[in-house]
Amino acid sequence: MIQAITGIALPLALGLLCVRASAPNLGVALQACLGAATGIGLVSCCFFLSLITGLPSLIFELTLLATFLLICRRKAAPSGVRRTEFALTAVEAMAGAVFAIVALYSLYGFASVTRLYPHGQWDAWAIHNLRARFLATPYWRDAFSVALIWSHPDYPLLLPGFVARVWRSTGGRELSVPIATAFFFTFGSIGVLAGAVAALKGRTQGFLAGTVLAATPFFIEHGASQYADVPLSFFCLATLALLALQDRLWPDSAGVTLLAGVCAGMGAWTKNEGLLLVAVVVPVWMLAAVRVRGLRTALQQVRWFAGGLGPVLGVVLLFRYTLATQNANLGGRGIGSLMVLLTDPYRWRVVGSALLKLSWSFSNVFVNSFTVLVIYLICVGVHWKKDRVAVYTAMGSVFLSLAGYCVACIVSPYDIVWQTSTALSRLLLQLWPAMLFLGFLAARPIEDAAGLPFQITRGNAQGR
Amino acid sequence: MLAKLRHYMAWGGIGLLLIMGARACWMQLAHPAPWAAVSSLPDWVAPNELRFGELKRILPSRGVLGYLSNLSPTGDEGVGRWYAAQYSLAPVQLAPGLDCEMVVGDFSDPSIGTALAANHGLEIVRDFGQGVMLLRRKKQ
Structure with a gap:
């Protein structure tokens, strides 16, 4: 256990330094959540490079660590750093208390699921943890052998790479490592959502956003089940949140945009669906930025983003x-056979009706979570004048990703009913934190809507 | 009038989120893993780690073994047991079928293992109990 903790400490330090070097203005909570996830991703990349080159992973990790340390040292303390105001208004304190209670219960839910399934559920143990068990040995290439073709050897290695890296340093196969990884991503997503919305729309709104995600048992359960959908949802959310923060608070900060690019890349390193995220975020964000900020600014920002990505x-x-290996869903088939599936009205009907049913039943708490979000938006009203780039980017990315997922289901070589019933809810889960971010970013600040005392912070002052 | 209505609606929105939070807390307490309970197959992995523990200790650290089970490798339970056995025995690889010299027997009913192995021309090297056996092709 102690070895596992020390094995995890280096990645966390690496991630925190990376975030500190690129986005020193971010609040402490945001830096911690983003740092943990980025560290896991970076160490996983280093481990993969060590497998390919035969060099120890530590060489790559220490090189990165030294680079980030150097950047942190060379960067003069940013002028006008936003100091976190810890004095809360009564409303913020109440919203914070509700958030804390719901988060504690979700922690209990996470622990309960972990106790029931310490190795994770099906996809976790049959794909990611199984691969980690191979990668942690000198015979790691066997993980990609024909005998294991059923375990999707085409899936990227962020999760198994990180887990195997820590297992190699501890010499064991501690279950605590994948469990801790799942914990970081599940509660990191809640932290990033609450932190980013708080910075942009005020703390009360941030606490409410965090409360809704923590009150999505479907999300907590899948996080505790060690499914890769939750880490992917984290990186999707982090990418959109960082782009929104950069656009509103630090328009001249290359570092925040660069970090957004890193997060988008980490999404592609987590699951194949992450490549779709990269493919939709970049053009949608570019279009929105060109429309609102002009071509020159947009091109400069895309250059920064590409530097991280x-x-x-x-x-x-x-x-x-x-x-x-080749992707089982899309690979090895000609355009002709894909077109036959794509033009089959029955498959469209199945996916369409599954999506409709799902949007009605998704994480049904007392009514489904989508309905709660929509009713909330109707109740408080919308106000996104200062966040147009961020709202357009999030809206376009979520919509196009969803469309892409539907097309992937339609051309799937498997039985379409089975495919939609097993995959669609998890695909939707990947976008759920981003949808909540979009909803709360577009919503009118709650103090404003409900006529409550409003504390002016840099973020919400600029948003009003 | 309109401002007052907006004000009440906003409070309604807050109330809705509070009810959602309260209901979610209740769900986490009363039914942890509600979706797993209705949608997933049983967890074979944790019990398998114990079942295969002793076999794993005597296996070489690398190699390919055959895999024989009384369950169909195309049915949900058969596939689940095969994958779970592979997970427990990694980094040794399990190839379903009897092409390998050594074969892992994984039987849901331990009493049928011996007969099934014999039917496939295999002899028992060691029976680890709970339906786990190490089998070998019979010499002609």
């Missing part, structure tokens, strides 16, 4: 060309 995407492509 490029290296991680390079690792993903290296994996694709060196180890990954």
